[in-house]
Amino acid sequence: MTPTVAETASEGGRGMSLGSVVDPGPGGPDQEDPERRRRGLRALAYGVIALLVLVLLAAAGVVIVTQQLGSQVGRYPNVFADVDPSTRPADSAGQTFLLMGTDTRSPEATTGTDAAPDAVFGSQRSDVIMVASIAQDGQSASVVSIPRDSWVDIPGRGKNKINAAYAFGGPPLLIQTVEQLTRVHIDHFAVIDFAGFAQMTDAVGGIDVNVGVPSERDGVVVPAGEQHLNGAQALVYVRERYNLPAGDLDRVRRQQAALRAFVKQALSAGTLSSPTGAYTLVDTVTRHVGVDDSLSNTGLAQLAFGMRDLRNSSISFLTVPTSGTGTEGDQSVVYLDQTADNDLWFAVNNDQVPQWVAARPQEQLSDTPR
Structure with a gap:
């Protein structure tokens, strides 16, 4: 019981x-x-x-508390077993998660044959790839999205879309690909099921976003303008792609905006000050988040306690700088701006993202993403 x-x-x-x-x-x-x-x-x-029911999800997938709730978190075994230690970047002082978002209910393939011509058909869909980093002092954090169509080197596979790495070799190859690209040491691997994002949104009483372009799917409407979205609307909002001017890049911004709104609502709406509300929220989140098996229940609790002073305003939501889009064969791809990216990843490695953002405020997620 x-x-x-x-x-x-x-x-x-x-x-x-x-x-x-x-x-x-x-x-x-x-x-x-x-x-x-x-x-x-x-x-x-x-x-x-x-104190015992601390909840701090910062995209990332941060969960907490008791053995019962911690045990609800799915565990991915041997995630780092096949990653060659000699190829890995040096570890940094903070904590860094490679956060992958999947959409198990979406009929649109985002890996498999749609992601790369020779990928394994039917592989689990990878719709979101984010590097979430928590500073050593727990006072700031960053969430950097890497567009799933980014054209990168995949170890042993040559050039391809970054989300093909998961189809080719699961979490280990995706971790290797991201570490090679960013030179950021990944401490943990986490997965959010965006199909469960509706339940997570309802658990905090809905989220507030400023919608740039209206969306509709399966009879659920998300109007333009400032909106308070329930779970069903939030799911439509984060899934939209084809009706957005910048396609997948705009969807990345929407997904970040939804996570930002979720964290803000959880921290500011009294959810965490209510024992019942906090427990309900954590219970819901833990059912839709998975982490690698090196992160124990105790580790989750320690991580959450270390972030107890983190505020929504101290979390930077960014998309890795890009230099444009194009085609490679029959695939539409996104090209990364390697020089600008290197500066950003250096800042992530050295807990300097707030300073990086202060010098480039235009790179921060806007208040009105499309």
Whole structure:
């Protein structure tokens, strides 16, 4: 049976008496106002519960807390087993995730034969590729999207779209490809199922986005302008591609905008200050997030606790600089601006993304992506 939040807090407290840490004041416990003392105990209890039910998803897939919730997170085994250590970049002080978003309900193939002529048909779809990095001090973070059509070198496969790496060799080859491209050491691999994004959005009470171009799919309408989207609308918003002026590049921006709005809503709408709301949110998130098996439940909890002071305004959402689009054979591709990209990845490696963004504010995700 799933434990209640109160039971979880009791277990996490390891038998600590809440009353023992309440100072009764100079008058002694017998002379204190009973109602005031009950209010103080309730406030402290909720504080302890909130601490144990910390939720900080920053795109990335950050989850927390109890063994029960942590065990809901899917684990991908042996993700780094086939990655040659001698080819890997030096590890940096912070934590870096390679975040892949999949869309298991979408009928549109994004890997397999649509991603590369000789890729394995029916491979799991890879719609989103992001490098999420958390600074060592936990005060800032960045989420950098790499367009799935980026034309890159894939180790052992030559030039191809970056999302073909997953179809060719699963997580290990995708990690190798991203590390070779960025020279950023990947600490962990995480997957978000965008098919579950609707449930995650509803768990925080919806998200606020400024929609540049209206979208409609399966009878669900997302109007233009400032909108409060429910889960079904949010899913339409992040899936749109063909009706956007810049195609997949605009969809990347929408996906970032949705994640940014999700984090903002979770942090500012009182969700985390409510034990029930926090537990519901974490329960939902953990059902739609997977990580590599080197990240234990304890590691998840430590990661979340280390990010307890992170604020939405301290998270930079960026797309790796590009130099244009074109075709390679019968494939439409995106060309990366290697010089500008190297500057960005250097900033990621050295916890200098806020300074990088300050010098290039136009690179930050706008308030009104299409």
